[in-house]
Amino acid sequence: MASHIGKLPVTIPDGVDVTIKGQSFSVKGPKGSDSYEIPEGITAKVEDQSIVLTPVDDERTTRAMHGLARSLVASMVQGVHSGFSKTLDIVGTGYRAQKKGKGIEFSLGYSHTITVDPPEGIEFELPNANQVIVKGNDKQAVGQAAANIRKLRAPEPYKGKGIKYSDEHIVRKAGKAGK
Structure with a gap:
């Protein structure tokens, strides 16, 4: 039985x-x-303008690798x-970003x-001082670069200040007065 994703x-x-x-695949x-x-x-x-991956044997580890290989391809x-991109929003009074060379x-x-230089194959875009777009053709590298930027000041739960993904929802907590 083949992987549902892999087939x-x-x-x-x-x-x-x-x-x-x-076993070498290049695109x-x-x-x-x-x-x-x-x-x-x-x-x-x-075959017919599409790539088909098929497992040689029906071993459990091969089925797992079959789906993974298809997803990576x-x-x-x-x-x-078309490339990949992640958008980060900078929330907070006085929090901002500005272009400095490529970083x-x-x-x-x-x-x-804090100055952040883009890793190889990644580029940064700043539509405004409170938004950063990380772009590249490697999905994993784009996600890792965005996570490294978010880690500089992760959003806090009381006022929501920090760097967050644009589609991320910050669950807010009540402060001292909230009972």
Whole structure:
């Protein structure tokens, strides 16, 4: 029995080139290129503008890796075609960000400013002083860069001050007066 996720084909959009040589998988598109080593026991092939991954045997670990491999391949295809982004909001009086070279300089209520340089393959965008957009073609790297920025001043539960994801909801607590 194959993985439910793993047996779904991955559609290849226009402008994306896929190369499969044995267990080596590489993809190239308008946003860059990426490669992945498909685990042993899983084969990949291109059929009708889509990528199909099939397990060689029906071992439990192969089924688990089958779904994971399919998800990673799908993320790579989407990343080189349209890319990934995470939006962070900076909430708080005096909290702001400004562009400094390729990096960002944050004023977050500390006695000093904090400068964050983007990792390789990641870029930062500042639509305004209270919003940061992290962009890139690697889903994991975009998420990690956004998490590292959020960690600089995580939102606190009383006033909601700090750096939060734009779609994140901060559960508020009542202060001393709230009974």
